[in-house]
Amino acid sequence: MALSVACGAATPSFAGGEVNVYSYRQPELIQPLLDAFTKKTGIETNVLFLDKGLVERIQAEGVNSPADILLTVDIARLVEAKEGGVTQPVLNDPIIEKDIPANLRDPEGEWFGLTTRGRVVYASKERVPQQSITYEELADPKWKGKICIRDGQHSYNIALFASMIAHHGLDYTRTWLTGLKNNLARKPDGTDRSQAKSIYSGECDIALGNTYYVGLMLT
Structure with missing residues (x-):
């Protein structure tokens, strides 16, 4: 904010x-x-x-x-x-x-x-043994068919993609986005909470979401 x-x-x-x-x-x-x-x-x-x-x-x-x-x-x-x-x-x-x-x-x-939000990797506790996953690792072929994200044109994702360009450069980010796309379980869609629900249903194993949605889902 x-x-x-x-x-x-x-x-x-x-x-x-x-x-x-x-x-x-x-x-x-x-x-x-x-x-x-x-x-x-x-x-x-x-x-x-x-x-x-x-x-x-x-x-x-x-x-x-x-x-x-x-x-x-x-x-x-x-x-x-x-x-x-x-x-x-x-x-x-x-x-x-x-x-x-x-x-x-x-x-x-x-x-x-005034405030910052944490945009983190959600992962299935049952199907993903890895304890920490970086943004960069989302392009790793080992996650092929296992990732869900919301619309790539959403401001949350645009900010993430821009940060990747700022940290790694345009060429790296282009390759990274291609790898991320290849790892998607489905077409990008839905909200952050629906990404978590897709993990719960088994549609995917990994997703991106803001941390405060966890509190909303718990209540």
């Missing part, structure tokens, strides 16, 4: 005792954070939630946009917001610089990360 400061509003709402948050994250999930903010500062929060199209909305609103803060849920959307010209470099704050590592802050100060 990450924050960027939206540009366009002529007068920031927080100057009048409230702040307008445009959020890709459902309001009920961030309400405890907003309540704590209001309790500490006395500033009220107004949340506009959309699961897509917030950048386009701010662009359409232009200088009349009431948005003060854009709350996103993925690095791809951060890039979209910055390249879309809806953020501004005003996050020069000593507390942010002290508490948030530089790799989780935009070099130009237009966004910073």
Whole structure:
């Protein structure tokens, strides 16, 4: 989860005792954070939630946009917001610089990360004896026909593929993706939880998923 400061509003709402948050994250999930903010500062929060199209909305609103803060849920959307010209470099704050590592802050100060998510390899305890599996190993031919993943165009996977390029280069990642594709048990589809269900049903032995889905499935 990450924050960027939206540009366009002529007068920031927080100057009048409230702040307008445009959020890709459902309001009920961030309400405890907003309540704590209001309790500490006395500033009220107004949340506009959309699961897509917030950048386009701010662009359409232009200088009349009431948005003060854009709350996103993925690095791809951060890039979209910055390249879309809806953020501004005003996050020069000593507390942010002290508490948030530089790799989780935009070099130009237009966004910073609040939380990170762990995207891990799920594996069958019965059929996969290996205790740890790296992203790189997912292309190993020994996993042929054993891997399930969600749509390759999903932002979670795009972020993973981009990280592979950043760490290993384009040629390596192209070969790695070919190996991963060859190891798929089925066409990429579904959600993170459905990948886990596919392991449980025996459709595949290995899948990718965010760690917090485990808690959701346990409850």
